[in-house]
Amino acid sequence: LIRPFCPDDLPDALAIQAASYPAFLREDxxxxxSRLEIDASCCLAATREGALIAYMLAHGWPRAAPPAVGTILPRHAAMEV
Structure with a gap:
């Protein structure tokens, strides 16, 4: 099932992130x-039998200036695209 990502998914998403990305690309x-709360974002969760198995976060950033990994962003940080 693919559905909107919700804050309750965060612990499992952080575990997926830790298993999937090197330390320098992980966010606390x-x-x-903060990325989930950005206006004009698209955050989805994929579940199987109620368990989170994947997630997708998409935001509009200027190509040359995405925010640094780990930066806490305000709700209005993303650009409308």
Whole structure:
């Protein structure tokens, strides 16, 4: 099932992130949560039998200036695209 990502998915998403990305690309809970709260974002969760198996976060950033990994962003940070 693919559905909107919700804050309750965060612990499992952080575990997926830790298993999938090198340390320099991982975001802590606060930074990850700030991306979920950005206006004009698209955040989806894929589940199987109720368990999170994947997630997707998409935001509009200027190509030459995406935010640094781990930066806590305000709700209005993304550009409308």
């Amino acid at each position: 809970r606060a930074a990850f949560l």
